[in-house]
Amino acid sequence: MLLDQDQKGLLSIRLEREKPGPIQELEKAIEDAVSDLPLGKALHLLLNVHRHVFDKAVDTIQTCDASQLVLAMTDSPTVRAIVSIEHYLLQNDITTSFQHVYVPLKEKILKKNTQANTPAIRIIGYFTLQSKQTTDQVQAILKNELTMMEDKRSQLACVVLLQSLFSHVAGKERHDQFIIDLVPLLIHIAEKQSKPTLLACSSCELAIQLLQSILTQPAHPIIGNTKIQVVEEVNTINHLSTSWHQIGRVLFVLEKWHAQKGPLEAAAYQQLHQILQHKDHLLMWNELFVWLTPKAVATEKPISFKKQKKILASVHLQFAKLVVLTLLQKGEWYHLSTVHSTEQDEIETHIQEEYNTLLSMDSPFLVLLPSLIATLPHLFSTENVCHPALIQTILDQTTDTTSIKRLVPMVLKEPESPICNALWHIAQQDDRADFSFRLLTCLIQQDSESVLSILQGNLIPLIKSSDKACELLIECMSFIRLPILIQKLMKKAIQAKENERERMTYIALISKALLHETWKSDSILYYIELLRLASMTGRDSRTHMLG
Incomplete structure (x- = not known):
C-alpha cells in the first residue's frame, strides 16, 4: 500500500511538471501570433483592410528591425x-509562388475603378515596388508578363496594374531601371496593334507616362561622395539617351x-522626328505628350477652342505649339477662312502670331511650314517668309501652277537660289521643268533688275540645248538692254561656227532681238552698223564689235 501511494505521488509531480506554466503559455501565444498565415487567409485579410491601415503596415515593415x-x-x-505572403514567396520558387498570389488577383485588377481593383493593386504593388x-x-516576372503576346488578357492586367502603381504608389521611391526596361516592352505591344485597341492604347499611354517621368527626372547626387555623384549623373544621361529612341x-x-x-499631318510628324534628332528640349517633349496622346490622335473630333488657347499659352511647348x-x-483650320465667331477670329490671330514667330527663327520648320503655306494659304501667307532655305523648300513642294503668282513676291526677296534651281530643272527637262518655266516667266514680267x-x-549657256531657255530669253527682251544681248549672241554665234544648229539658234535670237518692238525704228540703224562692222576685214575690228 505504501508503494502504491509513492507511485501515485510521483505521477502527480510529473503531471504538475508537464502542465504548461505562464511562460510556456506566453511563448506559445507569441509563436502562434507570429506564425505565417495561410496564403488564402492572408490575401482575404489584405483585400478587406482600408488603405490607411495597409499603408501604415507597410511603413511599419520598412522601418522595423527583425525583433x-x-x-x-x-x-x-x-x-x-x-x-x-512575403515568406511564402521566398520559401518557394518565387516564379511559381508569385503566380499563386497574382493569378487570383488578375480579374480584380482588370476591374478598373472598382472596390475590388484597388486593394488587389496595393498588394501586388507592395511586392513590386516596396518590399526589400x-x-x-517580381519586377522580372511582370516584365515577362508583358512579353506574353499570345495572352492579351494577362498583358492588359499587367498594364493596368503598372498604370495604377506609377500613378499612385511609386512616389516615395524611384525605380529608374525598371521604368527604362518597361518602356520598350510597352511600345512593342502598341506597335503590334494596327488599331488603337484597349490594350494598345493603355500600353502606349503608360509608355508615354514613364517617358515623361524620365524626361523630368532631376539628377540625384549623393552629397559627400563625389564618385557616387558622378555615377548618378551618368546614369541620368544614359536613361535620357535611351529615351530619345523610344x-x-x-x-x-x-x-x-x-x-x-x-499630307499636313504627315509633315507635322516628320517635323517632330526632325526636332527629336537634336535630343534636347526635355520640358517641351514632356508637355507635348500631355496633348499628343493615343486618345487625342485616334479621335476624329477636333480639339476644342479652349484647349487650343491653352496650347498657344503654354510656355514649355516653346516652338512646337503649331505642330501640336x-x-x-x-x-478645322480649313474652315477658318470664313470666320463665324469672335472665338474663331481670336484663335486665327494667335495661330498667325505663332506662325510669324516660327518664321523669324534662324532655322524655321522646313518640313511643316511649307505644307501649311501650300495647304492653307488663307491662314499662312508668304508675306513674311524671308529665309532662303524656306523659300526654296516652299517652291520645291508646290506643284499647282496657279499658286505661282502668290509666290512671286516671296521669291523676289531672295531670287538667286530659286532662279538657279528653276533653270536646272529646265535644263534637266524633269517633272519640275514646266512649273519652273512658268515661275521664271512670271518673275521676268516683274521687271526686276536683280532677276533679269x-x-x-545664266540663260545664254542653256540656249544651245533648251528651247525653253530660248523662250525665256525672248521674254526677257522686253526688259533688258538689247545691244548688249546682241553682242553676246554674236560672240556665241562666231564661237559655234563648227555647229550649224547651235549657230543658227544664236542667229535666230539675234534676229528676234533686232525685230523687237522696243527698238521702234532704231533697230534699222543698229543693223546697218552691224553690217558695216561685219564688212571690215580686220580681225581686231571684228573682235571689237563683238565686245
Missing part, C-alpha cells in the same frame, strides 16, 4: 498578413493611329 517586426506582427494582423525582399524578382517609336505608333491623317495644333485640329541680271547671265 521589432516580431512585435509588430503580434500587434497588427495586416503586418502579419503581408509578412506571411521581392522587388527585383520617343521616336511612340511617334510612329501615334502616326499609325492618327485619324484623318493627310496641326495634329489635333483635324481639318541673274537670268541673262
